[in-house]
Amino acid sequence: MEGPAESLFDVRDILEERKSHIMIKDSGCGGGIRCEKETIAGSISQRACVYCGARVVLNPITDAVHLVHGPIGCASYTWDLRGSLTSGSSLFRNSFSTDLREKDVIFGGEKKLAAAIDEIVAQYTPTPRLVFVYATCVVGVIGDDIEAVCRKKEAQHGIRVIPVKSSGFVGAKPMGYKLACAALLELMGDAPREKRPGVNILGDYNHGGEIWIIEGYLRKIGVEVVARVTGDASCERLMQAPSATLNIVECSGSMAYLSQQMEKRFGIPALKVRFIGFNDIKTSLVQIAERLGGGALVEKALALVAAEEAHVGPIIAEYRARLVGKTAAVCVGGAYKAIAMIRLLKEFGVRPVLIGTQHGSAEDYAIIRDFSVDGAVIINDTSPSEIEKYVREYKPDLFVGNVKERTLALKMGVPFVDFNHDRKYPLTTYEGMINFIKELDVTSNSPVWKWARTELTE
Numbered sequence: 001m002e003g004p005a006e007s008l009f010d011v012r013d014i015l016e017e018r019k020s021h022i023m024i025k026d027s028g029c030g031g032g033i034r035c036e037k038e039t040i041a042g043s044i045s046q047r048a049c050v051y052c053g054a055r056v057v058l059n060p061i062t063d064a065v066h067l068v069h070g071p072i073g074c075a076s077y078t079w080d081l082r083g084s085l086t087s088g089s090s091l092f093r094n095s096f097s098t099d100l101r102e103k104d105v106i107f108g109g110e111k112k113l114a115a116a117i118d119e120i121v122a123q124y125t126p127t128p129r130l131v132f133v134y135a136t137c138v139v140g141v142i143g144d145d146i147e148a149v150c151r152k153k154e155a156q157h158g159i160r161v162i163p164v165k166s167s168g169f170v171g172a173k174p175m176g177y178k179l180a181c182a183a184l185l186e187l188m189g190d191a192p193r194e195k196r197p198g199v200n201i202l203g204d205y206n207h208g209g210e211i212w213i214i215e216g217y218l219r220k221i222g223v224e225v226v227a228r229v230t231g232d233a234s235c236e237r238l239m240q241a242p243s244a245t246l247n248i249v250e251c252s253g254s255m256a257y258l259s260q261q262m263e264k265r266f267g268i269p270a271l272k273v274r275f276i277g278f279n280d281i282k283t284s285l286v287q288i289a290e291r292l293g294g295g296a297l298v299e300k301a302l303a304l305v306a307a308e309e310a311h312v313g314p315i316i317a318e319y320r321a322r323l324v325g326k327t328a329a330v331c332v333g334g335a336y337k338a339i340a341m342i343r344l345l346k347e348f349g350v351r352p353v354l355i356g357t358q359h360g361s362a363e364d365y366a367i368i369r370d371f372s373v374d375g376a377v378i379i380n381d382t383s384p385s386e387i388e389k390y391v392r393e394y395k396p397d398l399f400v401g402n403v404k405e406r407t408l409a410l411k412m413g414v415p416f417v418d419f420n421h422d423r424k425y426p427l428t429t430y431e432g433m434i435n436f437i438k439e440l441d442v443t444s445n446s447p448v449w450k451w452a453r454t455e456l457t458e
């Protein structure tokens, strides 16, 4: 890649302590990157809090009450920020909060929490079977015993009331994922279950109905889905999850703890899958078929892939022709998403030259490095100023990112394409590929950018 030579070691605008969190592929920097560390003071991280991490994972459980024990501000994180879709209950789209005030902080919020659970049970028919109680920062500080309140209310109402000790300060967002996984394990229990051939889909949150499309593929090749975790999930089906024979894991960042524990407790092996891009969809479907017996299942998977590719291929080729040779900045939350996006963009003929993530393991970054083009800059725990610096240097033709990067990209005059959980249309699956390549084309090839490019990118 023809990257600007001075960018390789020109990190004068970067905080000294941040330099080891940034690597340029093949820059001779040893190939490693510092990661899985706390944010460095002075760097404006894009990371969200522990409570947010827990909420992302659990909120798509459609028939659960998600009760935020804390000040009302924490409850601003609502369904519509992560609009997962439902085929059943819409209870999860409601916001519940104990709305803690100054008096509660002084005298404790346990009574308010107990009263809130009673009120919810009294007001909703049918009675919700499951309530998640999320602890926020202030609850961790004042020390409310939410476990005791949850136990008492479970016994009183005969429903599941599960505490999620997600005070914002107990770690970073991945800690929230882990706590959410622990809550799911509590819901599943640890009693051995009779096995039935089928898979659990872990880490798809059904944005734009993606999980239904994936389930359709699996059904066509003869694979049953036992439980969805957690897009379009229900209490009943989640409790059946231990009877599955295979966990297929889409978002491995959020589901790592759950898949490890389910293997340990219920003997369910895990298979990482990616339903994004021709290569990864094919590999994933064939591997699922092989793990569940092979033979006819694999033949059916290959037949499905051939039929879909024959249909989708010409459409993709048409748009691809208008994208080939462009460069892209990719900034996402989890490293696993970055890997999927790099691979997809490369299939579309687009070269990702700037890759930023909020979280990732050393293993994830090694994969990102291997899949990246030479000269690409890779950043762990990106900050807006670092993004700006490298956008100025690399001048990508388009920017694929989250809502946090949207304004920055647009102000710099870089065409922006959304890759976030508030998408209304599928991104993964063959159908999603068509949506996405159309978005890349109309966005990056719009004539408006001739006038919108600013002195920042010139």
Ligand code: SF4
Binding pocket: 049, 050, 051, 052, 070, 073, 074, 135, 136, 137, 138, 166, 167, 168, 169
């Ligand atoms: S839990 Fe803490 S960090 Fe998270 S939104 Fe609430 S107050 Fe903010």
